Amino acid sequence: AQKVTQAQTEISVVEKEDVTLDCVYETRDTTYYLFWYKQPPSGELVFLIRRNSFDEQNEISGRYSWNFQKSTSSFNFTITASQVVDSAVYFCALTLKTSYDKVIFGPGTSLSVIP
Amino acid sequence: DVKVTQSSRYLVKRTGEKVFLECVQDMDHENMFWYRQDPGLGLRLIYFSYDVKMKEKGDIPEGYSVSREKKERFSLILESASTNQTSMYLCASRAFGVTYEQYFGPGTRLTVT
Numbered sequence: 001a002q003k004v005t006q007a008q009t010e011i012s013v014v015e016k017e018d019v020t021l022d023c024v025y026e027t028r029d030t031t032y033y034l035f036w037y038k039q040p041p042s043g044e045l046v047f048l049i050r051r052n053s054f055d056e057q058n059e060i061s062g063r064y065s066w067n068f069q070k071s072t073s074s075f076n077f078t079i080t081a082s083q084v085v086d087s088a089v090y091f092c093a094l095t096l097k098t099s100y101d102k103v104i105f106g107p108g109t110s111l112s113v114i115p
Numbered sequence: 116d117v118k119v120t121q122s123s124r125y126l127v128k129r130t131g132e133k134v135f136l137e138c139v140q141d142m143d144h145e146n147m148f149w150y151r152q153d154p155g156l157g158l159r160l161i162y163f164s165y166d167v168k169m170k171e172k173g174d175i176p177e178g179y180s181v182s183r184e185k186k187e188r189f190s191l192i193l194e195s196a197s198t199n200q201t202s203m204y205l206c207a208s209r210a211f212g213v214t215y216e217q218y219f220g221p222g223t224r225l226t227v228t
Contacts, residue, residue, distance in 0.1 A: 033215045043124075043203065045219040091158075100215045101146060101165070102173075105158045 004106035021077040023092030031097040040088040119220035134193040138206030145211035147189035151202040196227045
């Protein structure tokens with residue numbers, strides 16, 4: 001069975017601190033896709049990044065970076081120099097190539113950035 | 116940019132009413148989805164559609180039906196609303212092919228009294 005775990009339910013940081021959101025996934029499939037979504041207080045889930053299982057290259061986009069490690073089944077998300085606008089719930093998600101319309105979402109991590 | 120819109124941000128209905136939630140996407144995506152989001156239960160898939168007039172049940176289809184008469188529009192129908200259907204409803208769309216991310220609308224917070 002597939003599963004996504006986000007052990008951190010809530011995180012609170014002071015503005016300008018760095019913060020890492022953890023994501024651990026479980027699957028026996030060899031081809032799969034991992035995602036991060038952001039859900040601000042307005043409610044809309046915003047797609048941030050997709051990674052496929054064959055691409056372990058880390059990615060940086062501005063203040064955001066992602067670390068994908070198949071050896072530990074982790075896909076962690078780091079925000080550098082956090083800002084108040086980063087306050088949101090962040091979801092890690094997994095989909096398999098064999099059932100790509102079924103997305104397994106993690107429970108989410110609520111991040112509060114305090115000014 | 117992909118744009119997914121939902122007909123209402125907030126909706127209040129009475130028990131037993133028939134409720135229609137509308138979702139429209141403007142990117143010619145083949146696949147569309149309806150989720151509900153509840154505290155402690157996360158996002159759960161209700162129905163999805165991979166083509167006009169085609170639909171597939173998700174994880175929690177009971178009490179819901181869907182309609183997709185046009186490619187850009189996917190409707191969720193609560194035949195007889197009940198209080199346990201009070202929830203946040205999220206619509207999403209996805210292009211068929213090699214990219215698998217879904218694009219979400221702003222959500223409809225439905226309250227059934």
